[in-house]
Amino acid sequence: VSNPRAAVIVFPGSNGDRDLLEALRAAGFDSFPHPSGQPLPDDIALAGLPGGFSYGDYWRAGMLASQESAVRGLAGLVGRGGLVIGVCNGFQILVEAGLLPGALSYNDPAGFRHRWVTVRCTLETDSPWFRNVPNGATLRLPIAHGEGSYFHPGGFDAVRSHAPLLYEENPNGSVGDVAALLDDTGRVLGIMPHPERAADLDLGSADGLRLFAGAYRAVTRDPSPVARRKKASGLQPPASGKKPVDTLPSATGVQR
Amino acid sequence: VTVDAVGRLLSLTIDCATADEAERITSDLCDQLLVNPSLETFSVSVGEVA
Numbered sequence: 001v002s003n004p005r006a007a008v009i010v011f012p013g014s015n016g017d018r019d020l021l022e023a024l025r026a027a028g029f030d031s032f033p034h035p036s037g038q039p040l041p042d043d044i045a046l047a048g049l050p051g052g053f054s055y056g057d058y059w060r061a062g063m064l065a066s067q068e069s070a071v072r073g074l075a076g077l078v079g080r081g082g083l084v085i086g087v088c089n090g091f092q093i094l095v096e097a098g099l100l101p102g103a104l105s106y107n108d109p110a111g112f113r114h115r116w117v118t119v120r121c122t123l124e125t126d127s128p129w130f131r132n133v134p135n136g137a138t139l140r141l142p143i144a145h146g147e148g149s150y151f152h153p154g155g156f157d158a159v160r161s162h163a164p165l166l167y168e169e170n171p172n173g174s175v176g177d178v179a180a181l182l183d184d185t186g187r188v189l190g191i192m193p194h195p196e197r198a199a200d201l202d203l204g205s206a207d208g209l210r211l212f213a214g215a216y217r218a219v220t221r222d223p224s225p226v227a228r229r230k231k232a233s234g235l236q237p238p239a240s241g242k243k244p245v246d247t248l249p250s251a252t253g254v255q256r
Numbered sequence: 257v258t259v260d261a262v263g264r265l266l267s268l269t270i271d272c273a274t275a276d277e278a279e280r281i282t283s284d285l286c287d288q289l290l291v292n293p294s295l296e297t298f299s300v301s302v303g304e305v306a
Contacts, residue, residue, distance in 0.1 A: 151294060151295055
């Protein structure tokens with residue numbers, strides 16, 4: 001049985017695509033780079049939008065990239081049960097594309113921030129991304145952004161039920177300490193910290209791999225390779241008892 | 257001193273028949289692309305290019 005395929009969309013100005021490719025590969029996906037100007041393949045189970053400075057962040061971060069052919073295909077992928085993750089600039093692109101609500105603006109106080117942060121899962125969710133991250137769990141992840149302040153005109157109450165990760169110490173002025181956001185289906189995740197840069201203990205933390213491993217479990221309905229290696233890596237075992245998401249594609253990308 | 261808003265000015269040249277049409281085209285551009293309504297507002301003023 002082949003591994004589920006995951007496309008990492010590469011935009012002009014992306015710089016986190018290789019990290020995302022490696023993290024998805026470590027979780028069990030057959031990941032490959034995909035040019036942003038080309039339509040998404042039909043046989044993928046997941047699409048990832050990496051960090052970076054797509055189109056130089058001109059006008060608004062992520063705005064120009066949100067018009068790309070591959071991004072326009074994301075709604076169809078989600079409709080077929082596929083998963084989407086946007087990291088940092090990828091999160092900005094998902095917001096600009098209307099796949100997630102609100103806006104991401106300049107850090108408050110202004111300035112580029114790059115350091116490790118701790119985020120806490122504060123949501124009981126069936127989202128495939130959080131199969132290995134139960135409510136109350138904390139993740140140690142790096143941030144590197146200048147426009148990561150999440151804003152919603154309705155305030156935190158408008159997104160509370162869709163905000164799975166909150167900063168323990170808010171680095172950018174995000175409303176309600178929001179560090180990540182899910183769409184209504186739970187299959188689209190936008191996250192400002194970089195889980196793909198915390199996917200190996202040699203990098204300082206392997207906490208980010210838990211998100212990708214959860215996605216793998218959801219797609220394959222199988223324990224992640226990460227879970228099998230938990231003794232060596234020090235990762236926690238996956239949460240049990242979560243009901244499967246029936247609309248997810250199988251390991252071959254074919255709808256069950 | 258407090259800053260309540262920071263704006264951007266974009267000047268477009270649109271080849272069309274009337275000022276109303278130019279305003280409609282520009283407003284559509286703002287609605288669909290140039291403005292994120294969660295964070296921003298916009299206003300349009302139209303002038304004729306000789």
